[in-house]
Amino acid sequence: MSITTDVLVIGGGGSGLAASISAATSGAKAIVLEKCPRPGGSTGMSVGSFTAANTAYQYRAGVNDSIELFIEDMKVANGADEARENAALRRVLAENAGSTLEWLSSIGVQFLGPTPEPPYEKPRMHNVLPNSGAYVTALLREARKRGVRVITDARVDRLLRNAAGEVIGARANGKEYFGRRAVVLATGDYSAAADLKAAYVGEDAARVPAVNKTNTGDGFRLGSDVGGVMLQMDRLYEGLRFPPGRFPDPIKLLPSHPVVSRMVRLVAERLPARLLAVLLRGALTSWVGPNNTMYGAGAILVNEQGRRVANEDSDKLLARGVAADSNKGYMVFDEALAKRFSAWPNPVSTFPGVAYAYVGDYARYRPDMFHKADTLEELAEKAGIDASGLRGTVQSFREHAARGEDPEFGRTAFGAGIGDGPYYALGPMQSYITLADGGLAVDTELRVTTPEGSVIPGLYAAGSTGQGGLQLLNHGLHIGWAMVSGRIAGRHAAQAEARADLVAVGPQDSVLETPVEELSVIR
Incomplete structure (x- = not known):
């Protein structure tokens, strides 16, 4: 036929x-x-x-x-x-x-x-x-x-x-x-x-x-x-994303009928930019991973065993390192970095030119991916990370940052490293290729x-x-x-x-x- x-x-x-x-x-x-x-x-x-x-x-x-x-x-x-x-x-x-x-x-x-x-x-x-x-x-x-x-x-x-x-x-x-x-x-x-x-x-x-x-x-x-x-x-475009949340992305729930599209446009064009950005943050935090600028400022990425898996200077290497392991990665950082990425001009993630999400937004919209504790041990327990592994990794990274060299993975941007608590973790994130x-x-x-x-x-x-x-x-x-x-x-x-x-x-x-x-x- x-x-x-x-x-x-x-x-x-x-x-x-x-x-x-x-x-x-x-x-x-x-x-x-x-x-x-x-x-x-x-x-x-x-x-x-x-x-x-x-x-x-x-x-x-x-x-x-x-x-x-x-x-x-x-x-x-x-x-x-x-x-x-x-x-x-x-x-x-x-x-x-x-x-x-x-x-x-x-x-x-x-x-x-x-x-x-x-x-x-x-x-x-x-x-x-x-x-x-x-x-x-x-x-x-x-x-x-x-x-x-x-x-x-x-x-x-x-x-x-x-x-x-x-x-x-x-x-x-x-x-x-x-x-x-x-x-x-x-x-x-x-x-x-x-x-x-x-x-x-x-x-x-x-x-x-x-x-x-x-x-x-x-x-x-x-x-x-x-x-x-x-x-x-x-x-390939390789990077880390958060898995879908418990609640669907509200933006994706909207029907894509022309009448709805016109209504959304009329509302979006008339809303103050600041209010529109707030409304979009729920969608932004539903899957977009943190910007790599957070690693450059001192954050690290670890697996469930609390061990680093790759050079944090590269999104590509992080994605491959996470995929080669359990496909679960956690960004870990300290209080100083959390404060820095809690307001403009340092967003955690972005819809360029439209909306920006900060540390507090992840606490609000993605509590399943946001973990905070006074000690590394408590943080590990909350996030589901091995405590001894995380403690040892943070200590090693502090030494690397102090010397300005990374014998494990060759990282070159250490930022302020990881200092005093409270401590934070975002994750688990998973590696993905968005396109080739x-x-x-x-x-x-x-x-x-x-x-x-x-x-x-x-x-x-x-x-x-x-x-x-x-x-x-x-x-x-x-x-x-x-x-x-x-x-x-x-x-x-x-x-x-x-x-x-x-x-x-x-x-x-x-x-x-x-x-x-x-x-x-x-x-």
Whole structure:
């Protein structure tokens, strides 16, 4: 059995849904194959910030911005990684982010902003309201409106090619789906693909779990199987987060209906900034881990045995150290540091430009993660840490800090170290990879290319799958790229010449390991 459409999109997250809508509004019929029971992908799990220049939100706020200023700020944010940047794709992002955000607004997505996001000179970060589910709700509604068919529980295990080597479709659950004009890969990143992480980053990184467990690198495997090349697979966003609290995040509980989004925006724009920040602190403390500036000021991270697990100078090393142990880590600090991080300009954690949480906020909103005691022994008992181990570790660290050297892990920033009590612990925290920054090589039309730079006929990639060497080293750029690249890929795919030969040839064995399920259709 086979099904034929004009544009076949593999992946129903933000970039895939945007690609399907773009294809449909360009005059093509589109089908989306999503392997999960529900669409949304990482877009629906994200904070939801969208960074863009030249938006109506900026105009209303009196922000005079430009594409060139946006690009220059991205260069600054890249730092040493600027040498790795795909400048052509960066310009595509910068030039299209503003109009894409306006398009999202036109289909019912509401934003709060723009807010500052250092080191950017201009406020460009637009925060979705009431939560990132608003993207998924609006995109699905628009996709249905445009006649896009979204099929769930449909994991693709093979791309199909004709005798000329053109990509003409895909196989999922034993069925063949053909795209007369093109196939778009939009399957997210590889943050949950242990084999890819081990091969390109290392075994220690492979042990760190992903926030989105379904990001198993399917598009990377499918694309490379037909000649595509993976770029910059060595960079993962690794860090520590708090597990979900006893009570759900109130922001995520809000329904993402357009009417609710508009109401939330009206309220948010009229509330005094200080009051809005207070309301957001409950959400902020629900999962965001402490800033690494607390370690630089003297805090340490220990496991359940009270032992340090890694160099606290590096979020990456901390995440790997915690994952290699019990995946439980506790930040320990003293009274002096607690006072320092109880008021501006020293927040414990942030929603940049929107809300800041301090030590007292964790005591208020996350009492299950907040521990305080007069002695280290009492602190250990409250937090569930081995007392003798913690006592010995703190004593050793005091000696290291006094000498300014760390023979255990090579830490260089000791701050004031750990002094007198009372003592504090935040945790347990768990290590996670929020996203991975590799991607298939693509050109500026989002066509997948070979190592030699040749276009693979009939194949496009968007979002994280088609990141193509982009750095995206500041908040709000990944969502921006997902939507921008999806729209561009969908438009070009719809405009591609229809192929007459839709007969698949070549090996039909599966290149993916996970068994596929029966499919269902979202109507």
